[in-house]
Amino acid sequence: MTATASAATAPTPPPAPAVPPPPFAARATAVGGSPVREILALTERPGVVSFAGGLPAPELFDTDGLRAAYDAAFATSAARALQYSTTEGAPELRRAVAERATARGLATTADDVLVTTGSQQALTLITATLVEPGDTVLVENPTYLAALQAFGLAGARVIPVPCDEQGILPDALEEIVLRERPKLLYCIPTFQNPTGRTLPAARRAAVAQVAARLGLWLVEDDPYGDLRFEGDEVPWLAAHPGAEDRTALLGSFSKIMAPGLRLGWLRAPAALRRAAVVAKQAADLHTSTVDQLAAAHYLSAADLEAHIATVRDAYRIRRDALLAGLGEALPEGSQWNRPEGGMFVWARLPEGYDATALLKRAVAKDVAFVPGAPFYTGTPDARTLRLSFTTHTAEEIAVGLERLRAAAG
Structure with a gap:
């Protein structure tokens, strides 16, 4: 009886230390997340004019x-x-x-x-x-x-x-x-x-x-x-x-x-x-x-070709609005291209500028773009930036460019 009672009140031994699971595959830690996606998350607040995302214009979707x-x-x-x-x-x-x-x-x-x-x-x-x-x-x-x-x-x-x-x-x-x-x-x-x-x-x-x-x-x-x-x-x-x-x-x-x-x-x-x-x-x-x-x-x-023509017309107007204002918005000496289609304009700032540093100032002014550096293999060109013109109207693009001009100072 005494032995039984003693056994019942004996302290429970502490659990063995947990062994951590095996590590992730090397490739899972060697490849980083998308800086573009991270920038998009920063610019989702209301009122931001974003030239960052390569997103189609939602108001142009043929929802019906x-x-x-x-x-x-x-x-x-x-x-x-x-x-x-x-x-x-x-x-x-x-x-x-x-x-x-x-x-x-x-x-x-x-x-x-x-x-x-x-x-x-x-x-x-x-x-x-x-x-x-x-x-x-x-x-x-x-x-x-x-x-x-x-x-x-x-x-x-x-x-x-x-x-x-x-x-x-x-x-x-x-x-x-x-x-x-x-x-x-x-x-x-x-x-x-x-x-x-x-x-x-x-x-x-x-x-x-x-x-x-x-x-x-x-x-x-x-x-x-x-x-x-x-x-x-x-x-x-x-x-x-x-x-x-x-x-x-x-x-x-x-x-x-x-x-x-x-x-x-x-x-x-x-x-x-x-x-x-x-x-x-x-x-x-x-x-x-x-x-x-x-x-x-x-x-x-549906008439897909007619829908695409509508999208093209809208994007052409928006591209032209962006191109028309870049000279005032970016620092003197900047360069950019004129794409014949698509969703992006590529620009390069003058010597001494860094697009990532400019982005920080731009976000504070409620406007955003994507620095070009993450798109490079090897040594990046820190002066480059990508601007998407698809998700804002010409009037909104003009507002965004004015904010960008203020950020570029």
Whole structure:
């Protein structure tokens, strides 16, 4: 009895120290978050005029047309709209993408197309398919920040290709390919993010030939190509001789319909596309069925080209308003380009200025932009900045420019 009572009152031994879980993968800590996203979070308060985000203008969304398209998707077959789908995508949406690509001069069938959850996923799938840790990837300098993140997460060695105000220099590209033996070249030839520049047709042809002669995959990202305000259309890089069997073309409905749909597409050679399908199966099985069917209904019932024309007209006015006021808003000696379309103007401040320092003063004046430094691989140009003109009216842009002038002092 005594022994039993003694055992019952014995103190409970302290728990063993908890062993922490294993560390994150190295790639998860080696790649930082997006400074652009962080800037956008700072500028969401009411009253801020933001030239920072590459966002479509929400007042231009065809909300009635898209609402009708979702109603049609449910009315036609709610069971299908709410069910699992094939990884490749809804056949009617793939056909619509193929028809639009063919109309722009690149013969395409539905079988050539994979529907993705935004074109960003298409880039992620191609990266997963082609890039192993230590592989070399070439990019324009500067380039799309999320592409740098994707390649960084894959463990790639990212090397910039020299560019001028028109984009990639083909001779420099050839020299780097011979020296570095890269796996792929990632580029945004039309209305590039962040610079707004467009690669001329002759240079596209030369890039395609370099890739064909020296053995190089090409990843052509084209989220902005439909947003041309002036000048002649330039054929896709994928349409040039030498690029046929080695180009992954990425497209998106975000800029011409609505980014909330998260719908993009990938056109690629058969073997590469099949590998990307397997990678997508591992990522998300398939893109949202209801969103795909709604988009397909929209493309069949609405006049998308008329809607795009409305968007272009609005963006042209806004671009012109931004360009007209930059001379007064930025310090004397600043330079900037005049993009023929897209969403961005690229500027460079005079010697002695730093765009990140200017941003701090600008935010205090309720105006914002994106410093150019994060878009660079290697040594950045701290004097550069990206200004988006799409999300404010001409009158609001004028107010923002006056605030920017006050911040630049």
